[in-house]
Amino acid sequence: MSVVEKAPPAPAPAVVHRGPVTDEHGRRIRVWELVLRYVLLLFVLALTVGPFLWQLSTSLKGPTEDIFSSPPSFLPAHPTLHNYARVSDTIPVWDYALNSLKVATANVVTNCVGSALAGYALARLRYRGRRVATLVFILAMLVPAESIIIAQFTTMRELGLNNSLVGVVLPGSVGAMNVLLMRNAFLNLPFEIEEAAFVDGANVWQRFARIALPSVKGTLAVVAIFAFMFSWDDFLWPLIVLSDPSKFTLTIGLNYLHGTFANDERLVAAGTVIAVAPLMVLFACLQRYFFRGVGEGAVKG
Amino acid sequence: MATSTVSRVRRQLPTSPWLFAVPGLVVTGVFILYPFVSTVVNAFTDRRTLIPGEFVGLANFRELLHDDMFWIGLRNSALYVLGVVPALVLLPLLLALLVQKNIPGIAFFRSAFYTPVVASIVVVGLIWVWLLDERGLVNSLLETIGVGRVGFLSDQWLLLLSAMAVTVWKGLGYYMIIYLAALAHVPRELHEAAAVDGAGAVRRFLTVTVPALRSTMVLVAALSSVAAFKVFSEVYLIAGPTGGPAGEDTTLVMLVQRTGTGLTGRVGYASAISLVVFVVTVALMLLVLRADRREES
Structure with missing residues (x-):
C-alpha cells in the first residue's frame, strides 16, 4: 500500500545528465509546465511548512526583539535559547x-x-x-x-x-x-x-x-x-x-x-x-x- | 497428505487460541464495549460523577430539546461538516495531482506536505492561534499588502472559520496520500485516449480522473465528515475551552466534555449528548455510502 514503494522509480540518470526532465513513462515534461509545477510546489510548501518555521523563529527571538513587526521579520536578529530555558x-x-x-x-x-x-x-x-x-x-x-x-x-x-x-x-x-x-x-x-x-x-x-x-x-x-x-x-x-x-x-x-x-x-x-x-x-x-x-x-x- | 495436515492443524482445539486473543478482547470489552453500553444506559439516568443516579426515562432527551447550548453545538458541528468536507475532498486531490509526477525533489515535497499530519493537534492549534493573532503573522502580512487587520480570533463566525481552516490544513497531507495511492491505479491509457480526442487538462480531470477516483472520493468524504462532526481540539484551542466568549462556538463534543467531566459532571446528560454524536456519526457514514451506491446505479 505504500505510495513511496509503489511509485515507479524516477529516471534518475536523466536528471544526472542534465537532459530534459521526463516523467515516469519517459515522456518529456514541457519546460513551462515544469516551472509552473515547481512554483505551485513552493507555494504549498510555504503554506504547510511555513507555520512551523515561523513558530521556530518566534521561539528563538529574544525579549527585546519585536515579534509583532509589520512587515514581519522572518529570521531572529539575535537567535537565543533563552525562551527554552524560560519554559522549563x-x-x-x-x-x-x-x-x-x-x-x-x-x-x-x-x-x-x-x-x-x-x-x-x-x-x-x-x-x-x-x-x-x-x-x-x-x-x-x-x-x-x-x-x-x-x-x-x-x-x-x-x-x-x-x-x-x-x-x-x-x-x-x-x-x-x-x-x-x-x-x-x-x-x-x-x-x-x-x-x-x-x-x-x-x-x-x-x-x-x-x-x-x-x-x-x-x-x-x-x-x-x-x-x-x-x-x-x-x-x-x-x-x-x-x-x-x-x-x-x-x-x-x-x-x-x-x-x-x-x-x-x-x-x-x-x-x-x-x-x-x-x-x-x-x-x-x-x-x-x-x-x-x-x-x-x-x-x- | 497435505490436506490431512491442514485439517489436523485446524482440528486442534487447545486453550492457547483464547490466550492469544484475551489481552485484546479484555481491553476492547472493558474500555470500548462496556463504556458504549454504559453510555446508552446512563443516557436514561440522572447519574453524576459522584452520585450513582436513577432511571429518569427520556428526561435527558426532553431537556436536550430545550437546551440552547445543545442546539448551538449541533449547529456548529453540522456547519463544520459542511465547511470542511468539500475542501478535504477536493484540495488533497489537486495536491495529489501536483505531487504525482516524479520530477526531481518530489519526494521531499510529498514528505513536507505531510508534516502537519504528524504534528499534534495541540501544537498545530497553538501555532495557528499565534499566526491568526490580532498582531500575528497573517495580520501583519495583510497589513503590509494594504488589506488591513482582521479579527480572526474575536468574531464568532471567523473563529469557527479559522478552526475549519486549521482542520483542512492539518488534513491535507493525509488525504493527499490516500489519493496518491488511488491515482497510481488510474489507467494511463484513458488519459491518452482523452488527449487524442483533444480534451484539455481540465476536461481530462473532470472526465477521466474524477470518475476513476469516485470511490476514493467517497471514502475521503466519509472519513472527513465523521471526523468533522466529532471536532473538539481545533475549536477548543482556537476559540478557547468555553467555545468563544459566550460559548457560541461550542461543538457537540466540547459540550460532552464540559458537561460530563470533573467532580460535578452530569454523566447522564452528557451521555445523552454522546448518543446524539454516535447516531449522527453513523448516519453520516451510511448517508455517504448510500449516495455512492445511488450514483453507481
Missing part, C-alpha cells in the same frame, strides 16, 4: 515530556504485543467463537471514541485509575484497528510454511513467534509508529482523565501553558517546538512506514 522554569516541561514518552512507549508495546497475538488468533487459529471475536473488534472499530469518552472516564474512576498514566494508556492499549491490520497481515502469509513447521513438531507459540511474526515485521512497524504518534499527539482523553498537574503529558501541559501565559508568544512557541520536534525526527527517519500506514488504515477504515 515556568512548567516542568521535561517531566511532561517524560510522561508523554512513558505513555507513548507503553502504548507501542501493548499495541504491538496485543494486536499481534489477537491478530494471529483471528487469522490462524481455529476455535469456537472466533467469528464472534472478529466481530467484537470490528464493532469496536466503528464506535467513535468521542461518543463513549464520558463512560470511559467513569469506568476509569470505578477502577481507581483516573488521574494516572496507566489510565491514559489503557483505553487505546490494544487498538481494534491494529488487531484487524495484524489479522490481515497474517492472512496474507502462505499457510504452507506454518504447516511444515507443524509437521516438524512446532507448537502454536513457536509457529507464531518464530515463523509468522518475523514475516509481518512491516505491518508491526506501522502499528508501532501509529501507536506512538497517536498517543504522543492525543489530547481529549488525557485532558479528561488527568487532573493532577504533575501527571500531565506534553499536550496537556502545552494547553495549560497557553491558558496561563497566552500573551507570552515566545514562551508558547518554545513549548510547541519541544513538543513537535521528537515526532518530526521520527517522521524524517521512518517516512516509509508513516505513508504505508495511511494506505492500510484507509483501506480498513
Whole structure:
C-alpha cells in the first residue's frame, strides 16, 4: 500500500545528465509546465511548512526583539535559547515530556504485543467463537471514541485509575484497528510454511513467534509508529482523565501553558517546538512506514 | 497428505487460541464495549460523577430539546461538516495531482506536505492561534499588502472559520496520500485516449480522473465528515475551552466534555449528548455510502 514503494522509480540518470526532465513513462515534461509545477510546489510548501518555521523563529527571538513587526521579520536578529530555558522554569516541561514518552512507549508495546497475538488468533487459529471475536473488534472499530469518552472516564474512576498514566494508556492499549491490520497481515502469509513447521513438531507459540511474526515485521512497524504518534499527539482523553498537574503529558501541559501565559508568544512557541520536534525526527527517519500506514488504515477504515 | 495436515492443524482445539486473543478482547470489552453500553444506559439516568443516579426515562432527551447550548453545538458541528468536507475532498486531490509526477525533489515535497499530519493537534492549534493573532503573522502580512487587520480570533463566525481552516490544513497531507495511492491505479491509457480526442487538462480531470477516483472520493468524504462532526481540539484551542466568549462556538463534543467531566459532571446528560454524536456519526457514514451506491446505479 505504500505510495513511496509503489511509485515507479524516477529516471534518475536523466536528471544526472542534465537532459530534459521526463516523467515516469519517459515522456518529456514541457519546460513551462515544469516551472509552473515547481512554483505551485513552493507555494504549498510555504503554506504547510511555513507555520512551523515561523513558530521556530518566534521561539528563538529574544525579549527585546519585536515579534509583532509589520512587515514581519522572518529570521531572529539575535537567535537565543533563552525562551527554552524560560519554559522549563515556568512548567516542568521535561517531566511532561517524560510522561508523554512513558505513555507513548507503553502504548507501542501493548499495541504491538496485543494486536499481534489477537491478530494471529483471528487469522490462524481455529476455535469456537472466533467469528464472534472478529466481530467484537470490528464493532469496536466503528464506535467513535468521542461518543463513549464520558463512560470511559467513569469506568476509569470505578477502577481507581483516573488521574494516572496507566489510565491514559489503557483505553487505546490494544487498538481494534491494529488487531484487524495484524489479522490481515497474517492472512496474507502462505499457510504452507506454518504447516511444515507443524509437521516438524512446532507448537502454536513457536509457529507464531518464530515463523509468522518475523514475516509481518512491516505491518508491526506501522502499528508501532501509529501507536506512538497517536498517543504522543492525543489530547481529549488525557485532558479528561488527568487532573493532577504533575501527571500531565506534553499536550496537556502545552494547553495549560497557553491558558496561563497566552500573551507570552515566545514562551508558547518554545513549548510547541519541544513538543513537535521528537515526532518530526521520527517522521524524517521512518517516512516509509508513516505513508504505508495511511494506505492500510484507509483501506480498513 | 497435505490436506490431512491442514485439517489436523485446524482440528486442534487447545486453550492457547483464547490466550492469544484475551489481552485484546479484555481491553476492547472493558474500555470500548462496556463504556458504549454504559453510555446508552446512563443516557436514561440522572447519574453524576459522584452520585450513582436513577432511571429518569427520556428526561435527558426532553431537556436536550430545550437546551440552547445543545442546539448551538449541533449547529456548529453540522456547519463544520459542511465547511470542511468539500475542501478535504477536493484540495488533497489537486495536491495529489501536483505531487504525482516524479520530477526531481518530489519526494521531499510529498514528505513536507505531510508534516502537519504528524504534528499534534495541540501544537498545530497553538501555532495557528499565534499566526491568526490580532498582531500575528497573517495580520501583519495583510497589513503590509494594504488589506488591513482582521479579527480572526474575536468574531464568532471567523473563529469557527479559522478552526475549519486549521482542520483542512492539518488534513491535507493525509488525504493527499490516500489519493496518491488511488491515482497510481488510474489507467494511463484513458488519459491518452482523452488527449487524442483533444480534451484539455481540465476536461481530462473532470472526465477521466474524477470518475476513476469516485470511490476514493467517497471514502475521503466519509472519513472527513465523521471526523468533522466529532471536532473538539481545533475549536477548543482556537476559540478557547468555553467555545468563544459566550460559548457560541461550542461543538457537540466540547459540550460532552464540559458537561460530563470533573467532580460535578452530569454523566447522564452528557451521555445523552454522546448518543446524539454516535447516531449522527453513523448516519453520516451510511448517508455517504448510500449516495455512492445511488450514483453507481
